[in-house]
Each structure stands twice: as structure tokens, then as C-alpha cells.
Amino acid sequence: MTSAQTALDLRFLDSRDRGGPTQPLLIARALRKHFPVKRSGGRAVQAVDGISFAVHKGETLGIVGESGCGKSTLARLLLHLIAPDAGELVFDGDAVAVPGGIAVGALRRQVQMVFQDSHASLNPRMPIRDSVAFGPFVQGKPREAARGIARDMLGKVGLDPELFGPRYPHELSGGQKQRVNIARALATDPRMVILDEPVSALDKSVEAQVLNLLRSLKRQFNLTYVFISHDLSVVRYISDRVLVMYLGRVVELGTVDAIFERPQHPYTRALLASRPSMDPTRRIDEPPIVGDPPNPIDPPAGCRFHTRCPFAEPVCASKDPPLGESGVADSHIAACHMLDPRSGHSRAGAAAA
């Protein structure tokens, strides 16, 4: 846990710290977002359905899951870009958007986001230096000061501000545009950055550059990351802890080593097994997980994974497996009946080992 220790040394440098080193920077409690489907008789897409977790100061929390499992909705909920139906956000000890807590605007001064589509997240009619300067300008910096910050930030992400500043997004490559987006997110001096699939649309060589840039910026600015991706290798490379999502729920949460070396949930195991092997003799023909995720409009009762789980038993279809509390920073928890000796599953207790 070297990274957690580095974070411990650095976090006292931030004058905006309120809760102290052990207070998680962001806590999500029972966040829920259902999108109503028109003309369906009140049914809704259960994009995020009761998700709780904490992001500790200075860490990188990776969030993985299949397409459509609610990763991006979760990212937007964390920034209050969409309002949750239920649940609460606590930023550094202060509840967000409730009486007595901090306002959404105060949250957005400290949390920023980088989007997957590097092109669509830049205004095509604006030179990139203005796109980067927009955040500080909106948050009250005079125009010239905002431009100065933009020059500075473009330099920090490895783009020559004199050469690239006056250019328009269509004149830049995908990797360059994503650098601009990172500069834009960091221009307002946030404490936390939510990265929603920031490298998924990039070439592999550029992807590695951007990942390394993100790591060095994190050290430089003492940042906390929430890194959303469907690419397990990328998540393993950049994360300290990993949260696995399935159909709007958390199925497993633990340190990167725990998740990748000792996965507990059958879904996590299937995900890990689905990575192509570098060893030709170990290539598999059978898919480790079959079928598509069920429709999030009508998620299965009980454990949501039971329809595709090789170990499913009647108890899985009737009872919702509890996830457990993630009290300690490196606790490893998973929502599966097989891990709970009292659940009534025939393999209960055996699978934990």
C-alpha cells in the first residue's frame, strides 16, 4: 500500500482539507437513479440501484463493469450532473445539496470530470485555450488570470501552449484532445477527478501515454481519482482499489491485488477469466460467461447475477445477498450468498477460501 502512504504524507498540504486524513473524500450512500421509461406503466431503467462506497483521500478507485451496468450514470451522480432519486453524497464530511451541507456549486469547485468522448467534450467553435480557461473564468477568476491558468495547464499536460492554445479541437488528434480535457478538468484546481472511460477511445500507444500522464498529474496535484473503465488491464494498472458493478449494484469491492488475485464473486471471476491470455496454450474457446446482462428495466429478483451464475441456487433467486460494510480502507467485500455461512447456499463458506 505504498500509494496510500504517499497520499497520507501529501494530504496535509491541502488547505481545503476539512475532515482529516481518515475522513473519506467522497462517500456515496445508497445512491439510486431510475430512469422512467415512457408508456411502460411506470417501469424504469434501474441504472444505479442503491450503491454505497467511499473514496479515500489520495487513492484511485477503479470502477469496472460491463456496458450498460450504470458506470456512467454513477459518474454523473457523483458530480450531481443528474440528481439522484435517493441516497446521499458526503464530500469530505459535508453532505451535498441538503440543508446544512455544501451546495452543488461548492462540490463542483472541488470535483471535476473527464469524459470518454474527447471530441464531443470540447466546444468545436472555441480555441482550446479558451475551453481550458472557461472553468476558472466561470468560477470567478478574471479573464487574464484564467488565460494564464490555461497556458500553465496546457504545459502541464504536455502541450505547448503557444503552439496548441489557439487551435480548434478538429485540428488535434484524439490523444491531444484528451490531454486538453484533462487540462480543462484540472484548471479549476479540483481535489478529485472523475475519469469516465478516459482512454477507451484512444489508440493503445496513446492510451499508455495518457495513463502515465494521469499518474504523474495525480502525484503533482495531490489528486484523488475515480477511474471508470471496462478495460481490466487499465484498471489494474492505475487503481489502488477496485469496485465491480453489475446491473446498477456493487458486487465486489477491494484492493486491486485482492480483486485481481483473490476474486470472490463469481461475476468478478468470470470478468477476469474473460481477458484474453498472452499464453497461446492457455487460450480458451469457451466463454467464461454467457449471454447478455438482463434488461435493467426488469432486473432479476434476489441476486441480479443469478441468471448467468454457474453456482446459482434457489436462495439466489429469492434473497438479495448483502454486500457488507467497507469500514476499513483495504477491506475486501463481495455480495454473494456463497460467502455468507448463514445464507443457506450449499457452497456457503466453502467458496470464501
Add this chain to the structure above:
Amino acid sequence: MPDTLAIDEPLGSFDEQAAPATRVRGYWQSVFYRLRHDPVTLFFAAMVLSIVLAAICAPLIAPFDPYRESIVGRLKPFGWRDHALGTDELGRDMLTRLLYGGRVSLLMGVVPVVVASLIGGMLGVLAGFVGGRVNTAIMRTMDVFYAFPSVLLAVAIAGAMGGGMVNGMLALTLVFIPPMCRVAETATTQVRALDFIEAARASGAGALTIIRYHVLGNVLGPVFIYASSLVSVSILLASGLSFLGLGVRPPLPDWGLMLSTLRQSIYVVPLVCALPGVAIFITSICCNLVSDGLRAAMDVRM
């Protein structure tokens, strides 16, 4: 940390960092660059410009007084006694009346379009940006206006308010607001769905700031292109209103009105009687071709 992806290349080691070879050129700069290299559009733009200049300078270049009548010199052909383009049914000089008529016709072509772009554009941006019920309320109201053919609507409004140049312009403005609104709404809805609007919200910007800095710049292009194509329609409709006696009142010269009064003399001096129609035709086709050129030049993939 696992070493599966340990690629600690120094930044700037790929040619991704290489400087782009092209010059830095903004959107409007590239539009002007394309326009400069489009001789057809340039030619018709020059035509439009000279028509406008001739209309503005009518008092300076017109050879006669537009209201001076002559009983003996009625309906004379081209070149009759210094009247290069002949005379009308009251013996007034046609060239002079065409020049003065251009002032009225161009005014009625441009003013309604500009006013409708402002009002319709604002309504469209509002509808597109706010969405939901506001959008429904505004756009369904516009659809009601859409249900009528534009000529009939203009005639009905002008007829209800009575004739005259100002009422005619008001009627045309009302006719052009719905299409302008729809163009602005479509462009705004498209822009609003893009991530950079969400990124601006994430920086803490309010709705008005986002509209001002991120929406207007992207909506202006489509609105401008559409407005430029409406100018010729407006000139035609204004002429139509005047022709029906619902626009400009005599003796004020206007191309549509002149066409209307001269049509009874079409067998006497056919060429002279066709002149106002020719003026309308040339002006509107020049406007349309310039609009087409603008559309092509502004269609830069960004």
C-alpha cells in the same frame, strides 16, 4: 503495482506531439478563406452588393424625380426621350422608379428576416436548451403557424392589420418566426446533447453563461445560413403583398406594386411592364446563390 502495463515512456516520445503542419485558422477565418476561393459566390455577392448600393444611392444616380408624371409620355418604350427604360402608365421614368423601388423592396426583404431571426432564434434557443414542457409549448405554438401556407398567412395577417409598408413587414416577420425558431431549436438540441455542455455545467457554469459561451456560437451558423436564404423569399412575398394591394401603397415605388399596376399595359409595352419582375427575379436569384455559397463555405467539419 502490477507490471502488466509498465510503460513509463517519457512524455513527448510519440509523433502525436508533432506540430500540425497547417496554419492555425479559426472557424470564421476558414469560412472567409473558402469564400475567397469561390468565384461564383463572389460574383453574385458583388451583384447583390451593387443592387443594394444602387438602391441606397437612388437619389444621387436616378435621372428623374420618381413622382414626376407626364400625360404625353405615358407607356413609352426603351430609350424614349432620355428615358432609358421607358415610362410607366403615368409617364414616370422607369429607371428612376426601379432604383427607388429597390429601396422599399430590399428593406422589406431584409428587415423582416433580421427581426424574425432575432425573435425566432431566441425562442428556438430557449426551447432547445430548456427542453421539456417549455419546448413543447413553444414548438407546438410554432406548428400552429406552420399549418398555414406562408403566402396565405402573410396575406391574412396583412389583410387583418390593413395595408401599408410597416404592417406588411410585421406580417412577414410573423411568417418567418416559426421556421427560424425551428432551425435554432434543432441546432440547440443537437449542441445541448454534447459532452462539452455537461463539462461546462461541471465547471459550475449557469444556464445563461453556457448559452452565451457554448450554445450561441454553435447555433449562429445554421441560423445565419437559413436567414440568408429567406431574404429572397421575403422580397418575393413582399412583392406579392404589394401586388395584392396589402403592402406598399401608391405612389410609393415598389417592385411588386409596379408589377401590379403595369400588368394592364402588358400588350402596349410588354418589355417595360416586365421590368419590375426582372428586377425581383435577378435580386432574389442573386440572394439565393450567395446563400448557397455561404452554406457551402460554412459547412466546415469541425
